[in-house]
Amino acid sequence: MSEPILEVRNLVKQYPSVKAVDGLSLAVPEGICFGLLGPNGAGKTTTIEIMEGILDATSGEVRYRGAPLDQRFREEAGILFQKTALQDFLTVRQSITMFRGLYQRGLDVDEVIRLCALEKLAERDNRKLSGGQQQRLLLAIALVNDPALLFLDEPTTGLDPQARRNFWELIQSIKARKRTLILTTHYMDEAELLCDEIAIMDRGRIVAQGPPRRLLHEHFAEVMLELPKQDFPASARNLPLRIIDSVERVEITTDDLDTTLRILLDAQVPLSNLRIRPANLEDLFLELTGKELRA
Numbered sequence: 001m002s003e004p005i006l007e008v009r010n011l012v013k014q015y016p017s018v019k020a021v022d023g024l025s026l027a028v029p030e031g032i033c034f035g036l037l038g039p040n041g042a043g044k045t046t047t048i049e050i051m052e053g054i055l056d057a058t059s060g061e062v063r064y065r066g067a068p069l070d071q072r073f074r075e076e077a078g079i080l081f082q083k084t085a086l087q088d089f090l091t092v093r094q095s096i097t098m099f100r101g102l103y104q105r106g107l108d109v110d111e112v113i114r115l116c117a118l119e120k121l122a123e124r125d126n127r128k129l130s131g132g133q134q135q136r137l138l139l140a141i142a143l144v145n146d147p148a149l150l151f152l153d154e155p156t157t158g159l160d161p162q163a164r165r166n167f168w169e170l171i172q173s174i175k176a177r178k179r180t181l182i183l184t185t186h187y188m189d190e191a192e193l194l195c196d197e198i199a200i201m202d203r204g205r206i207v208a209q210g211p212p213r214r215l216l217h218e219h220f221a222e223v224m225l226e227l228p229k230q231d232f233p234a235s236a237r238n239l240p241l242r243i244i245d246s247v248e249r250v251e252i253t254t255d256d257l258d259t260t261l262r263i264l265l266d267a268q269v270p271l272s273n274l275r276i277r278p279a280n281l282e283d284l285f286l287e288l289t290g291k292e293l294r295a
Contacts, residue, residue, distance in 0.1 A: 003066050005030040005149055005180050006051065011060035013046050013204075020046040021057070022204035030148075033171070033181040035191040037281075038201035039289050045153075047201065048184055052079055052151055064149070075103060078147030082154050084138050086126050092137055093122040099141045106145040116140040116170060132163025139170060150174065152183045156190060168193060188281040198281075202289045212281055219287060220279035225252040225260065231270045239263055244287075253279070 004027035013021040020043045028034045038044040049055040051062055053069045064073040086095055096109050107115075113122055116136045121129065126137060135155060142150060152171070156164045164187075171194055175181065185191055191198055192212050199209040208215055232250040237243065241260065244251040254260040257276070264271060 004028050005065060006182070007063045007066075008047075008051060009061050009063070011047065011050060011062070012058045013043070013050065013055070014058040019204055021050070024060075024201075024204065024206060026199055026206060026209065028180065028182060029197070030180050031178050032196040033175055033183060033194050035183045035185065035195035035198035036201065037185065037188075037191055037198055037285060039285075041203075042201040042289070043204040044184055044201050048151065048153060048182070051182070052077070073149075075105070075145065076148045077151065078142035078145060078149070079151045080135075080138050080142040080153060080155050082157065084141075086137075088127060090126055091123050092118055092126055092129070092140075095126050095137060096140050096144060100144040103145040107143065109144075112140045112143050115143060115173065117166075130163070132159050132166060135159065135163070135167055136170065139167075143174070147179065149180045149182070152181060152185075154184055154186065156185070156187065164190070188285055192281045200285060200288055207288045208284070212284075216279050216281070216284055219284055220253055222255040222278070223253075223257055224277050224279050224283065225254065225257075225264075226250070226275040226277070227252075227269070227271075228273050231273055233269065236264070236267050236269050239267055246286075251283075 006028040008024060008026050011021050011024040012019065022043070024043070024047060036044055036048060046055065050057050053062075053073065062069055064070075064077075087098065090098065093109065093113065096112055100106055100109055100112075113119055116139050118136055118140060121133055121137075126134070129137060139155070156167050159167065168190065171181065175194075183191065183194060195212060197209070197211055198215070199206045201207065208219075227250050229248060229250055241263065242253045244253065252260060261271075
């Protein structure tokens with residue numbers, strides 16, 4: 001196997017009152033979209049900031065192409081932060097040009113504008129962009145050095161559904177250029193669509209890692225049945241079924257749909273509101289990290 005483009009070894013980040021990252025190790029192969037997922041407080045943001053070279057680890061190391069993070073990493077990595085403050089009174093083109101000037105090598109400004117579908121906005125003041133338009137500008141800024149490795153830290157938070165889907169198309173086009181992406185997101189549909197491999201964190205450690213389809217196959221039966229809680233009588237909880245309680249519904253996992261339906265019918269469980277679907281990443285996320293509210 002080829003050397004991973006980014007490798008994390010035995011990473012620890014200790015704060016006075018909490019160990020945010022607890023001996024974490026992972027390797028990111030080149031040319032994939034790698035998703036780092038986890039609930040609030042899992043250590044995800046701390047981990048990604050150490051990987052980006054922004055935050056120092058208490059112990060452990062991060063290596064880029066086999067070497068400690070150095071000037072090469074800074075020249076070849078791009079970052080789309082959760083929040084970025086841009087210089088006021090600059091147009092979209094001027095903003096991109098300013099950041100392009102920070103690197104010796106990179107893409108032509110016009111090419112970046114085209115890649116991020118900003119042609120019609122190039123001369124607009126960057127303060128007068130919608131949320132989706134501003135995210136496209138910030139993505140363009142992250143791409144000015146033509147990075148081999150691109151960090152995307154919750155890039156679609158706060159965007160409306162149309163803007164999210166447009167942004168996903170841009171990410172797909174970057175994937176097609178054989179770049180490596182590391183994505184953090186709270187949207188499980190986003191991770192399932194974009195990521196070739198994911199790592200799910202909880203309490204500073206990785207609790208599962210691999211391609212989404214493989215992880216789903218390992219943890220779940222073939223299909224999920226969903227029923228509103230009011231349609232699922234207390235007596236049905238004694239049935240020989242794999243039952244998962246959610247806030248408003250009861251979920252049943254099964255690899256034998258016919259037998260499960262027969263059991264429910266024989267127990268006179270009403271099925272008029274039954275929903276049958278395949279398991280998804282949200283199911284896996286909740287199964288591994290729990291359903292309790294995190295601060």
